[in-house]
Each structure stands twice: as structure tokens, then as C-alpha cells.
Amino acid sequence: MARRKPAGGQGRRMRRRRERGYRTAKELIGYEAMLSNGIAYLGDARWSVTVRMSDINYETATRERQAQLINAWAEFLNTFDGSTRLQVTCVTRTLDAHDVMSMVGMRLDGGPFDALRAESNRIMLAKLGERSRNAVTDKYLTVTIMEEDPERAQATLNRLVKSSESQLSTLDGCKITPLGRGERLRLLALLLRPGEPFRYDDKLVESGRATSKDFVAPWCVDATDARVLCLSNAAGDTLRSTLWIRDFPPIMSDRLIAELTGLKTEGTVSIHLAPYDRSVGAELVDRKIAEMDMQRLEERRRNMRRHIPADELPADLRDSLEEAHNLRDEMRRSNERLVEALAAVTVSAPTRPLLDQRVKDVLAACRKLSCTAETLACMQLDGLNASLPLGVNPLPMRRTLTTSGAAIMMPFTNQEIMDEQGVFYGVNARSGNALMVDRTRTTINANGFVLGTTGSGKSQAAKAEMTALFLSRPDDDLIIVDPEHEYAPLCEALHGARVIVSAGSADRINPMDITLDATLDGDPIRTKANAVISMIGALIGGSDGLNAAERSIVDRCALGLYREYRNNSALPQPTLADLHRRLVASSEPEARGLALSLESYTLGSLSGFAGQTTVDTSNRFTVFDVAALEGELKTFGMMVVLDHLWNRVARNRKADRRTWIYVDEFHRMFSNRYASEQFLDMFKRARKWGLGMTGVTQNIEELLASKEARFMLANSAFLLLMNQTPTDAAKLADMWHLSPELKERLGGARPGEGLLKAGEAFIPFDGRIPTDSTLYRLFTTKFGET
Known part of the structure; x- marks a missing residue:
């Protein structure tokens, strides 16, 4: 349908400033004031709030689930009426391997385990440099309203944030986090002062000695080039160019944002949406149909004067009429409403040749999906404001879409987890980014499983996690139940205590x-x-x-x-x-x-x-070797060990210490009801008692045969799923409704690769480590290498 310029007071103050010229760099930033709660006053009675949206695994979902997610996103967009404006902003930032290491690397403390920490850091650095793009894309939603009264504006925006939180949670648990003033300014500084550390003093703003723009505005903005801006800061000059997507194909692809954010390009993708009230949208469609009916009548008269068949109308007019009638029918029978949409893409680079190449990459990505993009000419300052997550769109171009058409521009792609101080599990197999998970923070509980066939790297993955926890969390205790004499080398390397549990052992419990x-x-x-x-x-x-x-x-x-x-x-x-x-x-x-x-x-x-008891209960790394338990003492001995472990958990809870318990060959523990009841009771109480339980096993079929074990598996917030047999892969895929791609990764993973589940996220990962490293020799159980 036809594009039109926005009506009313949208951007009046910005247009007045453009007409007289910006006097300072601060003036060109499109807001007037930033309140302490993060709500921005944009001028002309407009107010906006920005929330961060967690990503979901859209690309790896089944096609059926993708369709459901698009419909859910469209329903969410439909909840906003003509008094609101929406902006979806995807901000991509790239980090080199050393920047990532500053976040995820282990700090040396001068202790006896620094050699292991240093080797862990070398392995991480090599892994990140090997294939990592280290590009992180954050997703934001900005809601803008018109309201003269400041208190009512804030109350309305807070209500919209609450309702959005509830609705977006239906999209596979998508979570939103409102940005306060400091967080919102940090985001603006990232875009306007790239490369500079963010320094902000809220006291200066509150006292009136400084404005919020003092902490985010570039030193200078050079707009002499019609298609490129130059932002000057202490870190140097940054060139920026904004493009807009002029034309979309009749059938739009849901890959647009994924393709644009998938480029190795620092910048933003912004989708501005201005919904129409349903009555206004219906009037607009009716008016457009009436205009085309008049045009059709003129064409018929012209044809009759030329003595050609009256119904031979231009193809574009005929198609437009059919499209408009279909749209009116759809709006009458469904929940659809019209929205004005603008898609803008901003890229940045330190040099002009690199910027030109990145612009070409964006143009190529759009052409790939039959979209036409072009660089803004003489409107780069407006493009800069349209790219900032403020809810400001001074650009005059628009495309009218339905909410389902707008929803096709799906902002969600794949989940990334990079928890600071989390355990490094390798790299995301799709993006190459570091995969860092803090099981105590990311998931609803710290319980988990490590599952995989023999030779899948299951033991290596479990031992790597144990070692990382031991080296990075000095106040945590780790306890391993070892039924196969497997953990003695690691125990010795970590100066742990090894307890032999048997009738004739010198170690007594x-x-x-x-x-x-x-x-x-x-x-x-x-x-x-x-x-x-x-x-x-x-x-x-x-x-x-x-x-x-x-x-x-x-x-x-x-x-x-x-x-x-x-x-x-x-x-x-x-x-x-x-x-x-x-x-x-x-x-x-x-x-x-x-x-x-x-x-x-x-x-x-x-x-x-x-x-x-003669066992040393003060050692942070304790291995209970239960391989010698047999016959009539097997069940009793295991119950004694578990009871002893729970006493340790209770003492640690009182001392505010977290406990991690790993049970290898976990499926064996469910061969008798006494042990299985104890395990289930510990599992249910674990979160409250600061306990993280982890079962390690290769026999998934036997595990799933136990009702208690199946309950524990279904309610574990963390899983490491290494290579599986076809039968087990099918069962696990059915249990968690995995897409064919993720199911294929389960059944065809190389040793050290697999799927990681943290909360609702399933992330394919590559956790392989060099075979010539000390850690590999500590972890391996391969015959001939132990």
C-alpha cells in the first residue's frame, strides 16, 4: 500500500532543530530528559521506555513451532493501539578473543592450582580464536506513548511493561528487563561513543551539574558527507552509515533480521512500528479501495475511448485492488490491524573502505531475501536517531503492513549464554561464541545430568565442569560418587580426599x-x-x-x-x-x-x-570410591554414603557454602528403592539447601525406565547431552520437543560435542580440548590413555 508521512506532532521539535541547524552534538540526540527509572521524555508530550528481551531458540525450532511463535509475536503486537509506537532494536557488538577472556578467564591467585588455571585459559583462548565470531546481539523493545501529564505517562509505561512481560513469557520463556537510567545511557554510549569506557555519575545528573547527554554524546559529529557520519570521541573516529529497506517481497521471509544480525558487523537493526486503531485502519483501506475504484473507472473510460476492451486494466492496478480487498476481508474476520513500518540498518567501521564493505554486505543480505535496501542520502542524522533505542523516528519513509506482516520480521534467532564467572563449556556450535553458564544463576535449580554414549566425551565434560567449579569457586565443595575407580587422577591433581567405601576399608563412615x-x-x-x-x-x-x-x-x-x-x-x-x-x-x-x-x-x-567417622570432611574435593561395595553391603553402603553427604550439605548450608554432588553411573543407583528414594528426596530439597546434584550416565534407557529418575531428568534445569544412540536420541527429542536439527546433533555429535540445556535454552556446543594438554590427560578414560 502507499507510503505516507506521519501526521500530527511527531518529531516537530527535531524538525525545527534541523531547520535552524544543530548547535551541539548533544542537541541531535532525540530526547529531552532521562528520568531515574529509565523513562525518557522525547519532547512534544512523547515518553518512552526500553526493555531488554532475552533471545529464544527460534531458528532451531520445528517449522510448526516457528509458526506458533510468529503468531504469538503478532498477537503481542496486536495488543498495542494507535496511541503507542514500538521500536525493536537489535544491537550487535563484536569482541576480540582477549576481550572475551577478560570476562570469562580464570584469575590466577598465586596458589598451587595456577598451572591448571593458566592451561584452562590457554584452551579457552585457542577455542575462541579458532572459530569464534564473538559477536553478541542484544534485543531491545522500546515503547513510546503520547501523554501530557508526566505521572500518568510513567504509570502507563509501567503498566505496558508489566503486560508485555506476561505476554512475551509465552514465547518459550522470553524474559524482559526494563532498563534504568544508567543502563539506558550505557546502551546509548555504546552506540555513540564506541570504544570508550562508560563513565556515569548519577549524583551529577541529580544535582543538575551535568545532564544525562553529557555522558553519551560524541565529541563531534561530522555530517558533510551525505551518506556517512563521522563520530569523534576520545577513542578515535567512527564512521556510520544508515540504510533503510525500501521494498519487501510479496511473501516476506522470517530470516531478515537473522541474516542482518548474522553479519560480522557492528551496528543496529531497528524496526519502527506505528499501529493504527482498527477503525482508522479500516477507513484507510476503504479509502484506498475507493481511490483505486476511481482509477479503475478512469481506465475503463480510457479503454472505451480507445476502442479496446473496458476490462483490460493495468496489471499493477488489478493486483493492488485484489490485495486491498483481501486485506479488508482479513481485517474483518481476524484480529489484524494495520501498522506503519520502517526498517533501518546502521553499520559502523573505523575506516571508509571497511564501512563500504559492510554496507555492501547489508545490501547483499537484503537482496538474498528479495528485499531492496538503499543508503539514506542527506538524512544520516535522522537515520542516526532512528537507530538509537529511544523510540524516535524522524525519517519520513513508511511502509504499511498488517501486524502479521510485521511479525514476519522476527527479532528472535538463537540463544546465547555468556554468564560472567560462569563455567566455560566450549563454544556455541552455531555462532562460535563462548558458552558460559552459571548454573546457580541461569537456571531455576542447580541440578543436572551429563548423558552420553561410551566414547562421547561424557566423562571429559563432567570432569571439565568439576575442575572449572573447583578452580573458580573457592568457597564451594565438590563431592563425587565414583563406582568405577575413575576419578583418582583428578582427585590427586586437585589435592582432594579419596575415600574407599567398603567393609574392610581403613576409611570409616x-x-x-x-x-x-x-x-x-x-x-x-x-x-x-x-x-x-x-x-x-x-x-x-x-x-x-x-x-x-x-x-x-x-x-x-x-x-x-x-x-x-x-x-x-x-x-x-x-x-x-x-x-x-x-x-x-x-x-x-x-x-x-x-x-x-x-x-x-x-x-x-x-x-x-x-x-x-575417620573421613576428612574439610577437603573441598572429595571422592567416595564405592566400587568395592558388593553383595549385602551394596545398598546399605550407598545409603550410608548418601546420608553422610546430606550431613555435609547441612553443615555447608549453615556455613553459607554451596555443595556440588556428582554421581557417576547414575542409573545404577535406581536398582533398589532405598537409594532411589534418597536420591529423589535430595534432588527435591537441593535448591533450598545450596546443593547442585549431577547424574552422569550412559544408560539412558534404564534411566528412563525408573519413574523417580525420569522425574529428576524432566525437572533438571541443566543438561549436557553428548552423542546418543538413535533410539535414545529419539526419546530425548520427544521429551523436550526438539527440532530435527537439534535431534540430528544429538545423534551425530563427535566426542566432546553435544547439546547444552540451561533453563529453557538448548544450545549446540563444541567442548573439545587438545589431546596434548594436561587437562585432557586428567579427564580421559580412553583405553591406553589412562
Whole structure:
């Protein structure tokens, strides 16, 4: 449909300034004031707020899901009426590998593990320089309203932000974060003062000694070139050029923003949208149809005068009429409304040849999708303002679209996670950017799984994460349950404690250890007594466990021992031997039977768990080697280990220390109900207690066969999915509704590659490390390399 210039007071003050000329660089920035809450006053009773939108995995979604996301985005756009203006801004910034390393690298502390930190940093740097584009694209939404009263303007914008937050969450959990004044100014400074560190003093602004523009305006803007601006700052000169997309194809592609942000180009893509009220939009379409009907009538008369068939109309008129009638029908039967749209692309570079090349790249990307872009001539200052996330659009060009047509310009592409101080898992296999995840911050809980076939790099990935946590989080404890003698080299390298758990081991764990802490949930004595009943049942109760009378007797004896211990701090922790003596002293026949059954475990050849704990509980890296647990002690020994670990978690919680527990060959732990119930209980309570549990396994089929394990897997916020068998890949893809591309990555990954799930995000990653590195030798389990 026809383009038209905006009506009313839009940009009156900016036009007056252009007519008399800008006196300072600050004047050309299109806002009047920035409030402390980040709301900007643009002049002419216009106000705007900007929010940051988290990205979602649109490109890797199934085609069906992509269509659903486009419809959801269109519905969101439809909620804004003719009194609002929207601007979607995608800001791409590039970082070299050393800039990224300053964010993600491990700092040396002069301690005994600096050699490992230094090698980790070398591996990260090589990985980033190997294939990384290190281009980060942030997505922003700016909402602008017209309102004379400042308080009402702020209340309206805050309400729109709240409603937007709720609606956008339906787009695969997209989250929005409103920008305060400092954050919004930082963003403007990034665009107007590239290369300069952002320095901002809110006190100066509040006192009136400085304006917010003093912290973002360039020193000088040279607009003598009709197609290029030169921004001068302390860091040097930056050349900028803004293009606009003049024509779109009849059937638009959803790849437009993805193609433009996918270029290795610093700059912005801005989509300005001005919705019409439905009645106004309908009148506009009717008026346009009436104009074309009049034109058709004139064409018919002209044809009759020329003695040619009256209905032979120009093809463009015939097509336009059909398009307009279809649009009117669609608007009448659906929720569609009309929007005025402008798409502007701004690129920047330090030199003119590089800028010209980047402009060519943008033109080529648009042509690829049958769009026509052109550089703004004599309007670069207006283009600069249109590119800033302020909600200002002084450019006169417009294209009228429906909301579904505007929604096709989908701003979402793929998720990136680069949490500062997070663990480095490798690089995003799609973008080459660093993949850094802080499991304590990014996800709803810190629980997770590492899953993969033999030889997929599963053990390497788990050990790499353990090592990174140990080296970068000195106040955290890491505990590993090792059923295959696999973690001894890593334990030695990290100066850890290795505990051999077996009946004849010199390392002793007292199954009756208790943590008496009034801050714990519930009564710790009753909770521990119940745990003792379960452990004794697993040890001597057979497949059915203890009967009611036996449970009561064990409960009475355990409660008595713990109450004596609580009342006399000089007493040592109760032991299994103490419980045996209590049972012997009891008069009931059932008690004597229990004592007799326990005798070999307290006085005989299997008495490895009868005494006080000798394990060093102060070491930050502790490996419990349970490979020697077998026969009748296997279940009981595992329950003792888990109970001991929970005591450690409880003590750490009191000391404000986080605990990480890794269980290798995790599927084995669900072969009996006692261990599986303990694992499930620890999993459910983990977040509140500062615990991150991680299961490591290759046997996914057996894992999915357990109801408890399946629950844990479905509710884990973090997953490392290495290469899978075709059957397992299909099951996992069905569980999480993965696209064919992501499913293919699951089934065809090389060792060290796979999918990472953090919260709602699924990111393909490459975590391979050099085979000649010390870390590789510590991590590998390959035969002949261990």
C-alpha cells in the first residue's frame, strides 16, 4: 500500500532543530530528559521506555513451532493501539578473543592450582580464536506513548511493561528487563561513543551539574558527507552509515533480521512500528479501495475511448485492488490491524573502505531475501536517531503492513549464554561464541545430568565442569560418587580426599552421624532416626524391610541414643555398635533378633561401618570410591554414603557454602528403592539447601525406565547431552520437543560435542580440548590413555 508521512506532532521539535541547524552534538540526540527509572521524555508530550528481551531458540525450532511463535509475536503486537509506537532494536557488538577472556578467564591467585588455571585459559583462548565470531546481539523493545501529564505517562509505561512481560513469557520463556537510567545511557554510549569506557555519575545528573547527554554524546559529529557520519570521541573516529529497506517481497521471509544480525558487523537493526486503531485502519483501506475504484473507472473510460476492451486494466492496478480487498476481508474476520513500518540498518567501521564493505554486505543480505535496501542520502542524522533505542523516528519513509506482516520480521534467532564467572563449556556450535553458564544463576535449580554414549566425551565434560567449579569457586565443595575407580587422577591433581567405601576399608563412615542444628527443617533427631530405620531395613530387612514391631524398636533405641548425645556434648556421636548394644539390652524377642542380625556388621567381618567417622570432611574435593561395595553391603553402603553427604550439605548450608554432588553411573543407583528414594528426596530439597546434584550416565534407557529418575531428568534445569544412540536420541527429542536439527546433533555429535540445556535454552556446543594438554590427560578414560 502507499507510503505516507506521519501526521500530527511527531518529531516537530527535531524538525525545527534541523531547520535552524544543530548547535551541539548533544542537541541531535532525540530526547529531552532521562528520568531515574529509565523513562525518557522525547519532547512534544512523547515518553518512552526500553526493555531488554532475552533471545529464544527460534531458528532451531520445528517449522510448526516457528509458526506458533510468529503468531504469538503478532498477537503481542496486536495488543498495542494507535496511541503507542514500538521500536525493536537489535544491537550487535563484536569482541576480540582477549576481550572475551577478560570476562570469562580464570584469575590466577598465586596458589598451587595456577598451572591448571593458566592451561584452562590457554584452551579457552585457542577455542575462541579458532572459530569464534564473538559477536553478541542484544534485543531491545522500546515503547513510546503520547501523554501530557508526566505521572500518568510513567504509570502507563509501567503498566505496558508489566503486560508485555506476561505476554512475551509465552514465547518459550522470553524474559524482559526494563532498563534504568544508567543502563539506558550505557546502551546509548555504546552506540555513540564506541570504544570508550562508560563513565556515569548519577549524583551529577541529580544535582543538575551535568545532564544525562553529557555522558553519551560524541565529541563531534561530522555530517558533510551525505551518506556517512563521522563520530569523534576520545577513542578515535567512527564512521556510520544508515540504510533503510525500501521494498519487501510479496511473501516476506522470517530470516531478515537473522541474516542482518548474522553479519560480522557492528551496528543496529531497528524496526519502527506505528499501529493504527482498527477503525482508522479500516477507513484507510476503504479509502484506498475507493481511490483505486476511481482509477479503475478512469481506465475503463480510457479503454472505451480507445476502442479496446473496458476490462483490460493495468496489471499493477488489478493486483493492488485484489490485495486491498483481501486485506479488508482479513481485517474483518481476524484480529489484524494495520501498522506503519520502517526498517533501518546502521553499520559502523573505523575506516571508509571497511564501512563500504559492510554496507555492501547489508545490501547483499537484503537482496538474498528479495528485499531492496538503499543508503539514506542527506538524512544520516535522522537515520542516526532512528537507530538509537529511544523510540524516535524522524525519517519520513513508511511502509504499511498488517501486524502479521510485521511479525514476519522476527527479532528472535538463537540463544546465547555468556554468564560472567560462569563455567566455560566450549563454544556455541552455531555462532562460535563462548558458552558460559552459571548454573546457580541461569537456571531455576542447580541440578543436572551429563548423558552420553561410551566414547562421547561424557566423562571429559563432567570432569571439565568439576575442575572449572573447583578452580573458580573457592568457597564451594565438590563431592563425587565414583563406582568405577575413575576419578583418582583428578582427585590427586586437585589435592582432594579419596575415600574407599567398603567393609574392610581403613576409611570409616559412621552411618549414625547426626547434625544437631536448630536451623534445619523439622526435628533433626526424628529425621535421623527415620533414616536409621531405612538403613537398617536395607541391611537386614530383606526385600520387604523391617516389620512394624522391628521398626518401632529401632526407632526407640535410635531416639534414645540421639537424645543422650544432644543432652551431653561430651559424648561422641552414636554408632552402629551403640545401637547394637541397645538392642541387646532390650527385653523384646524382636530386639534380640535384630541384635543377632546386626552382629556381623558390628562385631564381625562386616563391621566396617560400626565405628566413628575417620573421613576428612574439610577437603573441598572429595571422592567416595564405592566400587568395592558388593553383595549385602551394596545398598546399605550407598545409603550410608548418601546420608553422610546430606550431613555435609547441612553443615555447608549453615556455613553459607554451596555443595556440588556428582554421581557417576547414575542409573545404577535406581536398582533398589532405598537409594532411589534418597536420591529423589535430595534432588527435591537441593535448591533450598545450596546443593547442585549431577547424574552422569550412559544408560539412558534404564534411566528412563525408573519413574523417580525420569522425574529428576524432566525437572533438571541443566543438561549436557553428548552423542546418543538413535533410539535414545529419539526419546530425548520427544521429551523436550526438539527440532530435527537439534535431534540430528544429538545423534551425530563427535566426542566432546553435544547439546547444552540451561533453563529453557538448548544450545549446540563444541567442548573439545587438545589431546596434548594436561587437562585432557586428567579427564580421559580412553583405553591406553589412562
